[in-house]
Amino acid sequence: MAHKEVIFGLYNDEQDLLKAVKKAKAGHMEIMDVFSPFPIHGLDPLLELEESRIHIAGFIYGMLGTLTAFLSMTWIFTKDWPIIFGGKPYWSVPAFIPITFELTVLFACVGMVVTFYIICGLGPGVTNPTLDDRISDDKFCLAFDKAYVNEADARALFSATGAAEVNSKNL
Amino acid sequence: MSSPVSLIREPLITGNKTYHQITEDLISPTEKTPPLSWMLGFIVAVTFLAVFVFTVGWTIYHGIGTWNLNRTIGWGWDITNFVWWVGIGHAGTLISAILLIFRQKWRTGVNRAAEAMTIFAVICAGQFPIIHMGRVWLAIFIFPYPNTRGPLWPNFNSPLLWDVFAISTYFTVSLLFWYTGLVPDFATVRDRAKGMRKKVYNFLSFGWTGSAKHWQRWEALSLVLAGLSTPLVLSVHTIVSFDFATSVIPGWHTTIFPPYFVAGAIFSGFAMVLTLMLTTRKLLKLEDYITIEHIESMNKVILLTGTIVGVAYLTELFIAWYSGYVYEQFAFFNRALGPYWWAYFGMMFCNVVSPQLFWKKSWRRNIWLTFFLSIVINIGMWFERFVIIATTLARDYLPSSWSYYSPTWVEIGIFLGSLGLFFTCYLIFSRVAPVVAVAEIKSILKTSGNQYKGAAHHHDGHQEEVHHDHH
């Protein structure tokens, strides 16, 4: 990770944070990130975050599962080794439905979760530096990168919006 | 914060909590030395787990002949336990997935523990199809893997193979769903921890930071996983019911089985959630998070699903009579009045009669009655599976083969042992991870906390202001 000097304000209430974000956006200050102990509703549009496309990925993974399951079973029972079971035809489609469904769900879920962790840069053994330990408890954090935002502007914003604390940290 | 504060609904979080207080209350059990009650419970659970290991080992070493199954009754306690455990697991997914889709806020108090219950119940369930095999050491044959025998594949027509796919998918998806929910909470534990614990929880929390984009994706992922888990949970018990429904044995060959099994699964699962949550909330002092409101909501689900199950039992009897098919008629006649009448009676009493007490509001809100009935219902649902499996096989087509079955100490030991396995897992979980979803509780504090309920008017105004500015 590139070296970053970060200035950040900690808020006690998510509503104060939302106001601060709005103000920063209005002042065209580039917000590095917002950290919170739980998802804040109404924040995403303020930050102009695009809607996540993870469900589209999930759909594609799911279809992959459907095709894998159905085509594999079809190939195995009609081409690779056709065997008679209980008088059913070799290509006994109704009997393939349960496994096809299960693999659809399995592929979609596993694919999405793995995608989620990869695109978020998370995973077993990953250590991401955090700005403050209380962010996962009760503090709501608005962070600016000093490379893009004037420190004085940031401090002014924080004091104007009622930040409980203002700190700097090198990441 | 987008949903309005309802004045009608009772608060789901009591005790004037702040965000920090929530963290303290829910994280601290993972940080303290376990109390004596936990220690004693753990010793008992591990003892039963040892019984499980011993009896399973005994079975594998000596053979399935150490059970009392016979040439007529090929499945008994083993598959009964399997279906019972799978059914119990379903409530966790129902709470976390279906209630998430329906935006039921009361799920946040219980979803974490219920999902954990799902995972441990599925682990217990998964033991039985494996240990009931005559040749466990060849269990790998059930997987479709390339081999030098042709290659020889498994039989994709077999409901038992569908089970393999259904249960393993269910377990995987539940685990991923549960763990993804746990990651932010593990981060909270990490940020409070020191030394070795910090390292461990740092590993478990996957480097979670609480970034806005992560939260956004996390929510999107949770919602889609919930959307996929909903049909999945329905499919799993449907497929389990196919083990019976697709057979030719009268009493098994029944099209009502899929919905009936699913309703029964939710029914027994909620009963187990109540058993666990009533104990947990007492021992971990979580009365402010798992309120009487939660208990009443779950009792309503129990009343509904119990009644659905009751209707299914009666429908079965009616259809058997209406079918005009002597085998079917006799199968159901035999269930109710045959040699296993006591199991049928137990099933009817525990599953259909006992939940009707919950029509009365004060009884729905009575903790002791709820706890007692939650155990009665689980006994009843065990009986249901036993009735379906053993009584059906005991007297099927040819009277010459009719038989009777009662378990040996080995089978009883495996069942009791599986309870040990379950509770060992659950007790470890209750000390390692927050049993209530911390982040999710915080996110509903301002709509469902008792102090905000009182200040609703003020709070609503605040909301509108924010929204107005945004537009």
Place this chain on the structure above:
Amino acid sequence: MEISFFEPIGVGNGLHSTNPWLQEMPNPVDRTVWGNYLAVPVKFDGDKAFEALNGLKDGDLVDITIGDVKYTVPVIQQFGQMQGTVALALGYGRMEAGFCGTNVGVNVNACVARNGGYPQYFSDKVTVSGKQGKEKEFGCVQYHHTYGVTDKDKATGQTINADEAATVFFDYFTGAKGFQGAITDRSIIYTTNLADLKESVAEVKEKREHAQFLNSKQIYRGHDALYAKGHHWGMHVDLNACIGCGSCTVACMSENNVPVVGKREVSRHHEMAWLRIDRYYYGSVENPNTVYQPMMCQHCDNAPCENVCPVNATNHSSEGLNQMTYNRCIGTRYCANNCPYKVRRFNWLDYTTADLFPANQIKKFGEDIPYGADNLTRMVLNPDVTVRSRGVIEKCSFCVQRLQEGKLTAKNEGRTLRDADVRTACQTACPTGAITFGDMNAKDDLAAKLESPLNYIVLEEVNVRSSVNYTMKVNNRDESLEA
């Protein structure tokens, strides 16, 4: 009270008690094995229960005093036995009869009195106690003995089906009885009297046509075109010819290396016989008729067992055989559960000393090699047939090894196969020719048998398309004379 002594068909006067096959061959009359059981008379209480002598149930232990000697024996209820009599087999209780026969049952030979040098196979100096306990190992292979025996209902005075009335165990204090037709409406056994033959044939025809009509309503078309080519193996069993002697069951065990499991295992319903003879009583409770039904794998063309095996261990051959692949079987027992005929057998324990684990192997006579694994005992095995290990399912294969041999014989002689080339073990052993095996596609021995209008298929409406035909049992008894 009078007791009757008899030599059972299996061990005779005790001469054959060293032979495990004969010890484990169920007695054709009471279906017991490994020992002698006191047969006690049964009557219907006129409501919904059968009552045996002194209220005894199957497997109760009683004290019986014959002359001055007291014996403790288990009882079995015997339909059709005259009230006031009991019966006990001779030939058991030998004290020196090897590993198999020693101390099996009770020796009552001494009770057979002599009158002028002639043995008297009865005694009237006999008293039977009430229940003294429960036999731990009650070796009986059939618990339900009747197929709709009838008697008078004491409330209405009408003749009802006592067997069906007695299927209730608990009536919730409603007085409910089993419903009429619960057993006799099943298409398992068809019986008739010679006088009613025409009507019965018409009735069976109608029932079969209805079943076939229902069976035609299926989504799958099956593999009929495939089965019409080449061989399609089938069997015919004539219930009129079968005398229930049990020769076929022993022949099958000997041919197919079917293990003998012993009294304890039989008492737990773990008997392994691929071919069993179901014996049912029908007609009046006091004076019933008997029908024997040899029951083996029906090699169904729509076999329910094949669909449910998760690992593909059982499937269908193009010649209509339901095949078992023992070394693929993992022992889920799903196939056995889903078999309507309950003919699949599971190796519950290590019955063949072929186990991975030594746990189940019995060292006998101070030898290092487990009993059954020594060279001498192994000589009993048929080298053409796999010995199955613990944890796998097995069942009748239509003697597939004999089919293979017959095909090779025909090929060597450069001709097509005849039914005479392939005879199953049970068929060769049957003293009355009740069993005919052959190719259903060939115009041969079997085809001739299959044309009889008395033929039916057991459980035809289940649509499993069994390959075994049975013949309706016809007797020529004038029941009106005996009432």
